Amino acid sequence: MPPFGRPPMGPGHGPHPGGGEYEDFNLEQMEKETEEMLKLRYLDKDNAVFERTKGGFVSVRIGDEFYPRVQVIRMFPFSDPDKYISIRTPDEHSKEIGVIEDMKNVSKETAQMLTEQLNLRYFTPIITKIINIKDEYGYAYFDVVTDRGACRFTINMGGHAVVHLSETRILISDIDENRFEIPDITKLSARELKKLDLFL
């Protein structure tokens, strides 16, 4: 049996029907779970086996534990996207199954598999070219080319739509709460910079 409080949830396994949370309230169990949360369990090519599911996700087997679908999350998506990858259960409570300290610690195939999952989870297009920015009555309309294709989006000029991750790296949030990244504004042409100037 898995060491965690509840058996890993398969798809379609919602919150406990009828019972609610208190039925299985158990002090010992709770303390055990709290202790479990303190542990930092590293996964690597020796102790964990990842496999693709038919539906497009990834499953993991760690010893005799099996999780039919896991969630793959970056702990430091901006500062270190390939290190400290948290492998979690995909349900609401999202408990940590383990951590991959570095993508180098797993096999190439696994790294590939997990990168696919990360690409599925994160969607922050990188702006490669600014074609036009038009500001009109409190909103700015961007017409850009990104690594995911051409795109138009709208930001609210009143709020804090543009966030500086560093002096040269910015993140732009549009009114639909999509985010777009410019990794290095100094690499933009003078013309593009001038268009963007108002937001820096």
Place this chain on the structure above:
Amino acid sequence: MILKYDLSKENLALLALPDDEEICYAVPYDIDEAGSFLDNSYVVVTHRRIVILEQGTRKNEYLLSDCEKIASEPQIDCGLLLITTGGEEWIAARFSGKHLARFSYVARGSMMFLGGNFNLVTSEEYERTCPKCHRALPGTRECPHCSKKSGGFVKEFLSMLAPYKKRLFVIAFFMTLAAVVTLLNPEIQKRLIDDVLDNAKGTLPQAYFFLGIIFCLSIGMVILNIVKAYLCAKLGSMLSMDLRAKLYHKIQILSLSFINDRRPGELMNRVVHDTARIKQFMQDVFCNMFTVLIIFIFDIIYMLILDVKLALISFIFIPIALVLSTAFKKNIHRRFHRQWQKDDDVNSSLQDVLSGMSVVKSYGKEEEEAGHFNELADSFAKINRNNEVFWALFYPALSFIMGAGVYLIIFFGGSDVLNGTKTPGELLQFINYTSMLYMYLNWLTNLPRQLMNLVNSVERINDVMSQEPRIVDRAQATDQDIKGSIEFRHATFGYRSYKPVLENINLTVKPGEMIGLVGASGTGKSTMINLIMHLYELDDGELLIDGRDIRDIRLENFHSQIGVVLQETFLFSGTILNNIKFAKPDATYEEVIRAAKMANAHDFICRTPDGYNTYVGERGFNLSGGERQRIAIARAILNNPKILILDEATASLDTESEYLIQKALSRLTAGRTTFAIAHRLSTLKDADRLVVIDGHHIAEIGTHNELMEKQGIYYGLVTAQLEMQKVQ
């Protein structure tokens, strides 16, 4: 929010729908498998299947009869539509944040189909961009740009102004007068020069006469402007006050769901800022609009009449001046926007550090924080200095260019004067008209932006005004003296149509009974209370008060017979007396004192410096949580309600005030139908019956002892709380 997009003919052909199959939902998705942007791709849901159309191909199809689960799962800045068939979860489509909310509705709606419920889910949420012109919507349903019938805005604005017709006529009269006086001035000056001063033609009295006229015109102009500005300011204030009152009233009668659907502060913005913006417009723009337009038009006509050649020369500069001033303004806007942003940064950093001072000090980070602040302040100062220099350099340059038309006029007109084809007075008059033209040109270029601001404000206000409250008195609704019996019959309700919070609730409560509502947070206890308070209406089933449908009792009459004590007691800014009298303004002093004594509030009220006249609320006398709670109880007692609602009334209080409040509450609940929610189960020990809500249903019902014997959910909750106390 649109859940059923119109599909093109090609896409419809791909679906090949038989006659008896209909499209229920059709929503676009915009990310392909490789993670690139897509267009012309849709998820289409019918009563039988889910079809995925991708860029003119039929990519996939799921029969609803095969589906076990359909879910929309939010990811980071995107989302996935997941369909489970044969025990396997499949990624059916991927979409950006633009369609996230849409897919959650569609997934819920499709799940309802799986459950055999073929009702369609609708969304009251607004689109964020106009589907027609792709502009961002300012938080309204209709786009101010392409709203409804053309001229919709003008009509709306005029209807706002309609009650002030007389004032408008008076203002229009003064505006015209101001225009006439302004235009007259150069003509008089010409006369003075040509008829009196030139070659010393005239006499001193004549000169005095003209000077007198010029003086009178100037004084007249000042008076006219004062009167005009006064009238416009008054009209603006009246208009915005009226709108504010109307908005406020409307928001009050609108159902809570409307208010809860908005972001906090948004409605306040509409009441305060949008109305203020309309007032500002009336004062600054409307006040001068007609004067300027009249002057501008007649100015051009006069110039053409006086001298076609010179007029055309000065017109040549108009486009140049326009281009230059727009470019200048854009640049200024850019610069000062940045300055404003930096200023904001400095302020928020300062606020951060000041409010977190104890943390900064205790970690010994004063130097670092000071350094960080200095950096910010430096860069702000730099921008500020640059902007001031820019302003100082370029503003005079711009004025020079804007005035360049006048130099040309002086050159060409001066030659005419020397040639004798024009008098000096005529030249002066022409120069005056030219400078007038450029002066007002500048003003007119600002007009579109200001008009657009007005349009947005009017649209936002109308958006609220055009809402229909969802809970209204029915035609047959009458007053009724409530005895206090309450019955839920097959009651179903959800704040969103796809997500029921309570399902098929059946409960009969006798008059005077006290019911304790128990359950984990988010299970629907507060929802049940909201329904009893008639803040929301059931989606399905019936709620009977004394055997009568709750909707047949007049709302105001019904609410006057309910008492409410909530966890967060809200005291209005005002005296304790007024706060207690809130529900019954005509109560006597004695009644108020009795109510306060019943609520164990009298003694502490007497200890405050101003007794019952103590000012409380925001910026008022500081009352403790328990004291506020007791005032709320006094407020509820005074009203002598037949139905009493206690929502976590004793949570977050210290033991002593809890004891006093428990005492007060037990006096209050005697003989009244009471619904009480409490997290701490010990506070419900007086309840006649306990109702445990779980999984949208009533899971258990009975007295404390009955439920303990049953060893069900309630038993689990009680033991859990006991265990927790041991741990602590």
